Amino acid sequence: MNATDTRERILGRMFQDIHKNGFQGLRADRVIADLGITKGALYHYFPSKDAIGLAVIAEIIEPSYLAFFRSLEQAKGHPIDLLKGHLQELSDKASPDDIYLGCPLNNLVQEMSPLNEDFRQRLKVVMDGMIHYSARALERGVAQGQVKSDTDCTAVASFMVAGMEGAYGVAKVLKSLNSFHRNIQQLLNYLELFRA
Amino acid sequence: MNATDTRERILGRMFQDIHKNGFQGLRADRVIADLGITKGALYHYFPSKDAIGLAVIAEIIEPSYLAFFRSLEQAKGHPIDLLKGHLQELSDKASPDDIYLGCPLNNLVQEMSPLNEDFRQRLKVVMDGMIHYSARALERGVAQGQVKSDTDCTAVASFMVAGMEGAYGVAKVLKSLNSFHRNIQQLLNYLELFRA
DNA sequence: TTGCACATACCAACTAGTATGTATACCTTT
């Protein structure tokens, strides 16, 4: 077991605990007991609880969310199909647990944005990225005649992200995978409106 | 100062504190210090912290959210106009603080649904209500030829709520009232699609 | 004189964080 492994194991479990309990509900003691390590190990890698949360955002959440949206820059194909494909995949792959625990990004956004400016800014980077890359893809679509020329690309991209997060949230209270599927479907219908 | 007043003063401040800090971040000590009362008063009215949270949902959040949607049952006028009017009002009246602190309902949904089944069920009642009354209004619209006959009213109502919550969430991280306005506008455009 | 509406004082359990010890790998010097 080398150092990198331990750090990543810690981060992984912290992510899971935050996903379920929120950052304020995160209990470092619970996680380290679960991992079979001690406080010495934890505080060797992270100076504080806040640092753990920020590391989870930067090293786990941000990469996993932005991977797809960044890939839009080089992706070939109709931007609306690409975006719809991604949403469809989210919908298809969502497990009951994914729905019950909600979107990790959205959870942290709702909880931490008003409480900690460092958190908010890190989360904003992710959200901005998702919207930005989607909007750029749509803009290229406009330029290529694939997307209606009067489309407000940023507004559509932003609403797509909002609809997605909202779909997670509603499904979470209702504890209903079907609700998620239905709402994503409505979002897909919405996106279709902008095809040229 | 009679008893009812004290109870409601407590509940009101608890709501504010929860709105900002979340339920897990709620500190009873902070609130009672703020109100100038003591633990004796607090625990005279509420047996536990959970009871406070549930009372806030049942007595403050639920009535304030469902008031409009219940009113749809007797409301005259085009259902799409009624729904759009409500969203437009939310958009117009939203203060920077409303956006920064987010939607109280959505905040609690994200935080508490996986943690406490009592909370989830109380919150689900509110969310179900919003969707249910909206869907019924749309169905009456279908019957009266105001709404397209092939409309999946529940799906549209559900997505409207999701879009609304999503709009709050995105605006919250971005700390942008404009983002909220834009996303609500997109939601209004979406609703317009179903006018007969 | 009984019950309601609080106030006061207190506590047990937790929780992030620290101070300190130690085994081991690695690197340098002789």
Next chain:
DNA sequence: AAAGGTATACATACTAGTTGGTATGTGCAA
């Protein structure tokens, strides 16, 4: 290659400050 020093990667034990909750007392109105 052996010796010796040093940084890394943890483990152990402890603490200070919270935090929800309780036990008990008290003024007052009906």
